[in-house]
Amino acid sequence: MTAYIIRRVIIGIIVLLLVTMLVFLLVRLLPGDPLMVYMGQFSVGGSGTTRITPEEYQFLYHQYGLDRSLPVQYIDWLGKIFHGDLGKSVTVGQDIGELIAERMPRTAYIGLITFVIGAVGGTFVGIICALRRGSWMDNTLTTLANIGMTIPVFWLGILLMYLLSYKLGWLPTHGWTHPLDNFGKHISQIIMPVLAMAVGSIAGLARLVRSCMLEVMRADYVRTAWAKGLQERVIVVRHQIKNAMIPVVTALGGAIGMILGGSVFIETVFGIPGMGRLMTTAIFDYDYQIVQAGVLLFGAIIIFSNLIVDIAWGWLDPRIRLA
Amino acid sequence: MADNLEPTPQPADAIGAAVAPPRRSEWRRFARVFFGRKLYLIGFIIVVIIILTAIFAPLIAPYDPLVTDLYATKQGPSSEHWLGTDQIGRDVLSRIIYGTQISLIIGFSAVFASAIVGMLLGLVAAHFGGWVFAVIMRIMDALMALPGIILVLLIAGLAGGGIGVVIFALGFGAIPGQCRMMCGLALSVKQNDYVLAGRAMGMSNWRIMLTQIFPNAFPPLMVGITMGIGGVVLGEAGLSFLGIGVMPPTPSWGGMVNDGQRYLLQNPLLSIAPGIAIMLLVFGFNMVGDGIRDAVDPKLRGVL
Numbered sequence: 001m002t003a004y005i006i007r008r009v010i011i012g013i014i015v016l017l018l019v020t021m022l023v024f025l026l027v028r029l030l031p032g033d034p035l036m037v038y039m040g041q042f043s044v045g046g047s048g049t050t051r052i053t054p055e056e057y058q059f060l061y062h063q064y065g066l067d068r069s070l071p072v073q074y075i076d077w078l079g080k081i082f083h084g085d086l087g088k089s090v091t092v093g094q095d096i097g098e099l100i101a102e103r104m105p106r107t108a109y110i111g112l113i114t115f116v117i118g119a120v121g122g123t124f125v126g127i128i129c130a131l132r133r134g135s136w137m138d139n140t141l142t143t144l145a146n147i148g149m150t151i152p153v154f155w156l157g158i159l160l161m162y163l164l165s166y167k168l169g170w171l172p173t174h175g176w177t178h179p180l181d182n183f184g185k186h187i188s189q190i191i192m193p194v195l196a197m198a199v200g201s202i203a204g205l206a207r208l209v210r211s212c213m214l215e216v217m218r219a220d221y222v223r224t225a226w227a228k229g230l231q232e233r234v235i236v237v238r239h240q241i242k243n244a245m246i247p248v249v250t251a252l253g254g255a256i257g258m259i260l261g262g263s264v265f266i267e268t269v270f271g272i273p274g275m276g277r278l279m280t281t282a283i284f285d286y287d288y289q290i291v292q293a294g295v296l297l298f299g300a301i302i303i304f305s306n307l308i309v310d311i312a313w314g315w316l317d318p319r320i321r322l323a
Numbered sequence: 324m325a326d327n328l329e330p331t332p333q334p335a336d337a338i339g340a341a342v343a344p345p346r347r348s349e350w351r352r353f354a355r356v357f358f359g360r361k362l363y364l365i366g367f368i369i370v371v372i373i374i375l376t377a378i379f380a381p382l383i384a385p386y387d388p389l390v391t392d393l394y395a396t397k398q399g400p401s402s403e404h405w406l407g408t409d410q411i412g413r414d415v416l417s418r419i420i421y422g423t424q425i426s427l428i429i430g431f432s433a434v435f436a437s438a439i440v441g442m443l444l445g446l447v448a449a450h451f452g453g454w455v456f457a458v459i460m461r462i463m464d465a466l467m468a469l470p471g472i473i474l475v476l477l478i479a480g481l482a483g484g485g486i487g488v489v490i491f492a493l494g495f496g497a498i499p500g501q502c503r504m505m506c507g508l509a510l511s512v513k514q515n516d517y518v519l520a521g522r523a524m525g526m527s528n529w530r531i532m533l534t535q536i537f538p539n540a541f542p543p544l545m546v547g548i549t550m551g552i553g554g555v556v557l558g559e560a561g562l563s564f565l566g567i568g569v570m571p572p573t574p575s576w577g578g579m580v581n582d583g584q585r586y587l588l589q590n591p592l593l594s595i596a597p598g599i600a601i602m603l604l605v606f607g608f609n610m611v612g613d614g615i616r617d618a619v620d621p622k623l624r625g626v627l
Contacts, residue, residue, distance in 0.1 A: 014461055015465050018464070027477075146610070147602070150557075152557055152580070152598060152601055154561065154581075155595075155598035155602075158583075158587070158598075161587070166588055257471075260473070264473070265561060279473075283480035283565075291477060295474075298470060299468045
């Protein structure tokens with residue numbers, strides 16, 4: 001098991017390095033001058049937030065080391081990141097590390113609540129559907145799950161806002177309050193964002209859990225368990241659910257990516273000052289250092305959760321860690 | 324999904340297999356499974372209607388989607404404007420109808436582009452194995468590590484919107500999925516004796532890949548492509564919603580949801596109607612994908 005974990009960690013680190021390389025290359029190779037990108041505008045004397053003259057441009061070009069070769073620049077950039085130096089935002093003028101430390105906890109907090117609701121809800125609905133397969137409840141829930149997977153998260157957010165805020169007046173339309181400042185207000189503000197994001201996770205997971213359960217129900221060991229005369233409850237819990245959960249664990253890793261991606265939209269719709277909102281505003285302000293840092297952070301979180309998933313797999317299924 | 328599709332119980336004499344049951348043609352079997360389930364049929368009808376709408380948009384749309392009418396802004400539904408008008412008096416229904424074209428063009432182009440690149444990489448990885456496999460797969464892992472929308476956001480944000488950029492960004496984001504799928508399928512097809520026979524006959528690597536592995540992995544790949552379209556259309560809607568996708572005044576469903584957001588009280592349909600269009604399209608393609616999958620190979624359920 002230790003060797004397996006070490007191998008997974010090494011692969012995780014390699015993938016993380018590849019992600020940094022990818023992000024670096026994308027920022028450098030896509031149209032747009034990297035210096036302009038860093039300075040927050042598109043062309044010399046252009047329409048960005050700062051204006052510089054051609055002489056200043058030449059000076060800064062050298063200053064930022066952009067006249068060096070790409071690999072040298074990459075190593076230099078990577079070194080800075082490892083020292084926690086993510087650069088300074090050109091628009092906000094704040095250290096990006098500090099900005100992230102301020103914004104990320106909100107995104108993580110809402111994301112975590114959504115994740116728990118999605119995981120528990122999806123598994124529950126999936127199991128119910130599989131056990132009562134073919135019943136009207138199964139048909140209804142499966143159809144709802146199929147529809148749930150197609151709902152754009154931002155649209156659902158707007159629809160909820162229209163119904164619950166504008167029409168019924170039950171919840172505030174948008175905003176963010178720290179839970180320790182005003183807990184009631186805090187809860188009323190996060191209900192809609194969490195709900196809007198959880199629907200997709202529940203639907204996707206429910207579909208997967210259901211099909212995995214149905215797969216397992218046909219397995220030989222389940223037939224044997226019935227033949228042995230075990231109680232239904234024991235068969236369902238110990239044989240079916242436990243085995244059906246193996247592919248579901250992988251999907252949980254994917255759900256984290258989906259929630260992080262969804263946060264970009266949901267924070268925009270509901271005006272929550274989190275990481276997703278930070279990144280979208282940064283794109284419009286041409287503040288690419290922030291976008292770059294945010295993409296790297298999300299990538300790192302997902303690689304880390306995939307690592308956990310891999311380790312969980314190895315623990316659940318001994319065949320995998322020997323492969 | 325579709326669990327009533329399991330093989331019907333065989334008559335007792337079939338077990339002895341003295342009389343082999345007559346083989347129906349593959350197409351008839353496909354059609355029986357595909358059209359035998361209501362959801363798949365509904366999905367298929369939705370897709371056909373959407374494709375026809377896109378082709379005949381100029382004939383169906385009651386108004387020009389770009390013409391503004393400042394005397395009739397933010398109107399609710401009426402007999403002249405079935406879904407009302409937007410903030411500068413454009414007919415919402417006409418914009419949704421024309422938006423079909425944009426969504427389908429972007430959906431098909433991005434998925435086909437990513438499928439070609441992804442499948443080629445997947446074939447190469449599966450066929451050569453070893454370090455080639457390791458390098459390609461680790462790069463795909465890295466691409467997969469960024470949530471689709473984040474990678475697409477980075478590309479579209481840097482390159483600055485527009486239909487071409489959106490297709491590139493979404494296509495790029497869809498490569499790893501296509502590559503992994505092709506790779507997995509190719510690895511399993513490779514186990515077959517006919518591939519070994521080809522090799523024994525002295526066929527070149529590329530010839531084996533293109534004439535034997537690819538055609539045999541094709542049906543499940545169709546499923547991946549169909550399912551991919553729904554994902555790409557959702558991605559396009561998302562980008563346009565954020566304002567870095569298809570640029571106004573070109574009608575895009577995601578952009579329309581965003582525009583309408585500010586006028587929810589005057590005419591909620593401005594936001595709600597284009598969202599329903601997105602859902603119908605994605606639902607249709609997902610169901611067709613599910614249907615093809617169950618018709619070609621029900622074992623792939625949960626894998627694809």
